Amino acid sequence: MTDNSLNEIAAHQHAEPSAPKMTARNVNVFYGAKQAISNVSIDVDMDNVTAFIGPSGCGKSTFLRTLNRMNDTISGARVEGTIELDGENIYAPSMDVVQLRARVGMVFQKPNPFPKSIFENVAYGPRIHGLAANKADMDAIVEKSLRRAGLWDEVKDRLSDSGTALSGGQQQRLCIARAIAVDPEVILMDEPCSALDPIATAKIEELIHELRGRYAIVIVTHNMQQAARVSQRTAFFHLGNLIEYGVTSEIFTNPREVRTKDYITGRYG
Amino acid sequence: MANGGEHTIKAFDDEIVELRGLISEMGGRAEAAVLGAMQALIRQDQTAASRIVAEDRKIDELEAAIERLVVQIIALRAPMADDLREVVAALKIAAVIERIGDYAKNIAKRIPSIGSGRHKIEAVSMLPAMGQLATEMVRDALDAFAARDWEEAIEVCDRDRAVDDFYNSVFRTLVTFMMENPATIGQAAHLLFVAKNLERIGDHATNVAEMVYYAAKGKHMAERERGDDFAASTE
Numbered sequence: 194m195t196d197n198s199l200n201e202i203a204a205h206q207h208a209e210p211s212a213p214k215m216t217a218r219n220v221n222v223f224y225g226a227k228q229a230i231s232n233v234s235i236d237v238d239m240d241n242v243t244a245f246i247g248p249s250g251c252g253k254s255t256f257l258r259t260l261n262r263m264n265d266t267i268s269g270a271r272v273e274g275t276i277e278l279d280g281e282n283i284y285a286p287s288m289d290v291v292q293l294r295a296r297v298g299m300v301f302q303k304p305n306p307f308p309k310s311i312f313e314n315v316a317y318g319p320r321i322h323g324l325a326a327n328k329a330d331m332d333a334i335v336e337k338s339l340r341r342a343g344l345w346d347e348v349k350d351r352l353s354d355s356g357t358a359l360s361g362g363q364q365q366r367l368c369i370a371r372a373i374a375v376d377p378e379v380i381l382m383d384e385p386c387s388a389l390d391p392i393a394t395a396k397i398e399e400l401i402h403e404l405r406g407r408y409a410i411v412i413v414t415h416n417m418q419q420a421a422r423v424s425q426r427t428a429f430f431h432l433g434n435l436i437e438y439g440v441t442s443e444i445f446t447n448p449r450e451v452r453t454k455d456y457i458t459g460r461y462g
Numbered sequence: 463m464a465n466g467g468e469h470t471i472k473a474f475d476d477e478i479v480e481l482r483g484l485i486s487e488m489g490g491r492a493e494a495a496v497l498g499a500m501q502a503l504i505r506q507d508q509t510a511a512s513r514i515v516a517e518d519r520k521i522d523e524l525e526a527a528i529e530r531l532v533v534q535i536i537a538l539r540a541p542m543a544d545d546l547r548e549v550v551a552a553l554k555i556a557a558v559i560e561r562i563g564d565y566a567k568n569i570a571k572r573i574p575s576i577g578s579g580r581h582k583i584e585a586v587s588m589l590p591a592m593g594q595l596a597t598e599m600v601r602d603a604l605d606a607f608a609a610r611d612w613e614e615a616i617e618v619c620d621r622d623r624a625v626d627d628f629y630n631s632v633f634r635t636l637v638t639f640m641m642e643n644p645a646t647i648g649q650a651a652h653l654l655f656v657a658k659n660l661e662r663i664g665d666h667a668t669n670v671a672e673m674v675y676y677a678a679k680g681k682h683m684a685e686r687e688r689g690d691d692f693a694a695s696t697e
Contacts, residue, residue: 418540445542447680457542459469 213238214379214409215260215297220274222255222264222433229255232274233435235428237379242401242410244424244441246417248461251430253413257381260411261297262290278379295322298372302384304364306356306371311348314356314367315339318375334374341407342370343400362393369400373408380404382412386419398423417457421445429453474539481531481552482608485559488524489604492559493597495521495566496663500593502570503656504586506577514570521563528556544677551677555607558666558673562600565659565666572652583650585635589657592628596660599625599667603674612678618671619683625664632657 213236222230230252237243237260245253255264262283264270276283283293295318306314315335316325325331335352339345344366348359356367365385372380382401386394401410401423414420420427421441428438429450437444437453448454455461469475495514502510532553535541541549576586599618606614633654640650675683 417542421542446546448543454543455467458545459471459474459542460467461470 214279216275216277216280217256217259218275220256220259220272220276222252222259222273223269223271224267225269229433230259231433233430234274235435235438237409237411239409240406241425242405242412242423243426243428244420245411245413245428245430246415246420246456247430247436248456249415250432252433253428253430254383256430257383257411257413260379260381261294261299263294263299265290295375296377297379297381298375298377300365300368300372300380300382300385303388304361304368306359306364306367308355308357310353311339311356311359311367312352315370315374318371322375324375338370338374339367341373341404342366343396343403344370360393362389362396365389365393365397366400369397373404377408379409379411382410384413384415387415394419417445429456431456471539474535474541474545477531477535477539478545478548481528481535481549484524484528484531485552485555486604486608488521488528488556488559489600491517491521491524492562492566493600495563496569496593496597496600496660499566499569499573500590503573503576504590506573508574508577511570511573515567518563518567521560525556525560528552532556544680547677547680551607551673554673555604555670558669559600562663562666565663569656569659572656576649576652576656583636583639583646583653585632585639585650585653588628588632588635589653589660592625592632592657592660595621595625595628596663596667599664600670603667603670606671607674607677610674610678612675615671615674615678616683619668622664622668625661629657629661 215237217236218234220230220233221228233252233256235243245257247253258264259272259276260283262272264272272284278293278296282288283297307317309317312335315338316331319325319331319334325334336345336349339348344363347363348354348367356364359367365388369380369385386397389397398419401412404410405425412420412423424441426438427441427444429436429444429448429452431452437448437450439449444453445457448457495517498510498514501507502514532549535549539545576583599621602614603618606612606618636650636654636657640647643650672683
């Protein structure tokens with residue numbers, strides 16, 4: 194990705210381009226001796242949902258996980274290059290990783306609510322981060338988070354029920370509420386709908402649309418229609434390389450790279 | 463595939479091939495209708511003229527078939543990138559070819575009125591060559607579609623000026639003829655419409671070529687300077 198093409202992307206924006214929220218430059222990721230990501234540079238901003246697409250093993254999830262240092266938990270994983278959040282290097286020794294993951298939240302492929310009440314699932318983060326001064330504060334945070342996640346009306350009368358008793362789609366929205374509760378700046382989603390039915394998927398997609406602008410959102414998806422529906426920027430990864438990054442409508446109607454075209458038109462492999 | 467490898471889902475390739483086949487058949491019929499109408503005009507062959515009018519229905523049916531197939535492909539295959547551009551172009555091209563068919567039918571319908579007059583209008587002899595130019599544009603635009611040949615598409619657009627010039631020339635000739643022979647005005651007016659139809663066919667071929675360019679390149683052909691329409695500027 195050259196600076197030129199990033200500029201071209203900025204020129205395509207309808208809204209006033211905002212400063213990038215996260216900036217990755219020349220990122221390499223290794224699992225032991227194996228290189229999983231090669232020299233990836235990309236900007237993520239608040240105004241646009243960014244989708245990462247590509248075939249299995251292309252590195253899109255690996256790269257997503259570098260954005261909040263989830264790869265730290267994998268032994269033998271090594272990250273080179275710079276990744277900045279508001280200009281601050283997130284791999285700097287001074288960076289508090291717990292704090293980082295509150296600022297850069299994550300939603301996973303399978304909904305993973307804690308085996309606790311719906312209320313506790315949302316309240317847990319704010320409590321450990323000391324975001325609520327009293328019970329009323331906490332109630333307000335829980336309600337606001339569940340409302341933003343589009344779940345409040347469905348669960349307001351049973352907040353003490355177990356989070357695991359909800360349907361899959363509700364559980365995933367609960368996980369999004371949990372991520373929102375600590376007031377993050379960036380939300381990373383790793384195939385958040387792959388375990389959901391089409392209606393639950395549509396609700397999550399609508400939610401992503403509503404959350405856009407409030408948070409910088411990055412979503413990894415295998416479903417190209419989903420990338421086309423929810424994102425304004427799309428990055429295509431292949432074999433650990435960022436092949437093409439641009440305005441979603443351009444990528445899906447007129448990609449520049451043959452590899453992108455072959456993948457999105459179903460000619461890959 | 464003219465463009466890139468095959469799809470992982472082979473049935474998609476089959477549908478694209480079917481779509482191209484329908485476009486090609488439809489284009490072939492429209493082209494034959496225009497040329498046939500010109501021949502019937504020169505020979506005053508009323509039987510051929512009626513046949514051309516009747517056969518326009520087949521072109522309409524092909525348009526409907528293409529529309530069905532395109533809607534089906536969009537719904538079931540969710541085409542992307544050049545596939546998407548191709549099926550959208552096919553849908554629009556089918557509509558344009560349908561119009562070309564209508565022009566041929568319209569020409570054929572005028573043949574009895576043109577032949578019924580007592581006077582021989584010399585300008586008639588100019589029209590087959592004009593029809594030839596216009597139908598060659600149609601044929602080449604459709605060949606460009608089949609081959610995804612955007613250079614050929616540009617070349618077709620460039621030829622529209624020749625058809626326009628032809629029309630302006632026929633227009634002047636006919637107006638002069640009408641002034642000198644007021645009794646022929648009825649016949650000559652019909653001929654003028656025939657010439658105008660041929661000129662429109664050239665414009666439609668240009669539209670097809672522009673869609674071919676878009677399908678192949680992913681961007682629109684730059685706005686091009688058109689030949690002035692003499693008839694329109696003599697108000």
